[in-house]
Amino acid sequence: MTQLWVVVPAYNEAARITATLDALAAQTDLDFTLLVVDNNSLDATTGAVRAFAARAPMPVHLIVEPEKGVGCAVDTGFRHAIAAGATLLARTDADCLPCPGWIAAARAALLARPGFVAGRLTARDDEHGPLGRAAFRFVVAVASAFGRLRPANRGAEFLAPYRMHAGNNMAITASLYEACGGMPRRPSPTDRTFLNRVRRSTAAITRSRAMVVANSTRRLRAYGLRGAARWYLDRGSGELTPDPR
Numbered sequence: 001m002t003q004l005w006v007v008v009p010a011y012n013e014a015a016r017i018t019a020t021l022d023a024l025a026a027q028t029d030l031d032f033t034l035l036v037v038d039n040n041s042l043d044a045t046t047g048a049v050r051a052f053a054a055r056a057p058m059p060v061h062l063i064v065e066p067e068k069g070v071g072c073a074v075d076t077g078f079r080h081a082i083a084a085g086a087t088l089l090a091r092t093d094a095d096c097l098p099c100p101g102w103i104a105a106a107r108a109a110l111l112a113r114p115g116f117v118a119g120r121l122t123a124r125d126d127e128h129g130p131l132g133r134a135a136f137r138f139v140v141a142v143a144s145a146f147g148r149l150r151p152a153n154r155g156a157e158f159l160a161p162y163r164m165h166a167g168n169n170m171a172i173t174a175s176l177y178e179a180c181g182g183m184p185r186r187p188s189p190t191d192r193t194f195l196n197r198v199r200r201s202t203a204a205i206t207r208s209r210a211m212v213v214a215n216s217t218r219r220l221r222a223y224g225l226r227g228a229a230r231w232y233l234d235r236g237s238g239e240l241t242p243d244p245r
Contacts, residue, residue, distance in 0.1 A: 002088055004032040004107055005081035009065075009073035010094035011039040014048050016216075017094040021052040024092075029104040033059045033086070036094075037077035040066045045094075069187035071194075074167070078182065082174045089177060093168035095216035097124060105210035106171035115204025116172045118165035119211030127217045136217045140164075153196065159203040167191045169213035176202060 006024060010017055017036075024034060034056070036049045046062060053060035065076040078089050090106045092098050102119070109117040121140060123133040144164040147153055153162040167190060180201040184193045198205060 002107075002111070003086050004088040004090065004103070005084070005086040006032050006034050006090045006092065006103070007074060007077035007081060008034070008036045008092055008094055009039060009070050009077060010036055010041065010045050010049075011070075011073070012041045012043045012045060013094035014041070014044040017045055018048050018052060020092065020094050020096060020098075021049070021056070023097045023099075024103075025052075025057055026100050027098070027103040028100050029107060030058050032090075032103055033061065033081070033084075035061045035063065035077050035081055037073040037080075038062065038064045039068065039070070039073040040064060067185070069185065070167075071184045071186045071188070071190040074190070075183040075185050078174075078177055082178065087174050088171065089174055090171040091167060091169075092213055093216075095218070096168045097214040098169075099212040099214070102169075102211055102213060105208050105212075109206055109208040109211065110171055110173060113204055113206050114173045115176055115202050115206065116198045117170065117206050117208050117211065118163070119169035119171075119207070119213055120209050121166050121169055121213060121215045123217050124214045132217055136215070147192065153192070158196070158199040159201070160199050160205045162195070162199065163205075163207065165191060165195055165207075166213070166215065167194070168215060169211065171211070172198070176204075 008020065038046050049060070049062050053062070063076070063080060065073045074091060081089055088107065088110050090103065105119070106117060123136040125133070128136070147164040148162050176198065180197040184190050
């Protein structure tokens with residue numbers, strides 16, 4: 001029997017995480033367990049999660065990962081879920097809004113082709129106007145094209161072509177997660193390193209256009225177009241904080 005767990009890493013997201021949790025509660029497929037991994041927040045994030053858990057339509061677990069870094073929180077969460085019996089894993093972030101069919105699409109994609117699946121990103125419509133959302137799409141498109149051309153992402157050791165994915169919209173089988181070595185335990189950015197670990201382990205990498213998450217654009221506001229492009233090009237945050245709250 002397949003057991004699907006959704007892992008949501010969170011750090012100081014008291015103001016936003018309830019909207020994310022409500023989006024998960026509104027899924028057309030509610031046959032999953034939700035695990036929030038609090039990365040030692042200094043605000044009321046855990047209180048918001050506990051309040052949601054009291055009314056949630058699915059089982060909700062909350063654990064704390066004191067080691068700083070989204071990679072640490074995600075890896076701890078995925079391994080906790082696997083130890084509890086998860087066979088399918090999905091992840092989004094505490095500032096994102098999964099569309100109602102997100103879980104159903106992730107499950108369908110992994111059952112059709114067990115391995116790794118990446119979904120489609122859109123920009124949240126409550127943070128920027130049309131120009132800001134267009135800028136977000138542009139930055140993501142440039143980063144995706146750069147990733148395909150980047151020499152470090154090309155080589156005989158990879159079993160599938162490189163196509164950029166977002167860690168906040170992905171799903172993977174538990175067996176593949178363990179086989180590839182898991183998420184790098186470090187602060188962001190982690191997505192490219194993780195995807196390349198997956199690509200060294202399997203060719204079963206698919207994309208699902210039905211698996212949609214509305215992504216926060218606050219990094220664009222905090223960094224500006226050039227700084228946000230640097231981040232999505234996996235160049236880090238430079239002199240800026242990697243945590244733009």
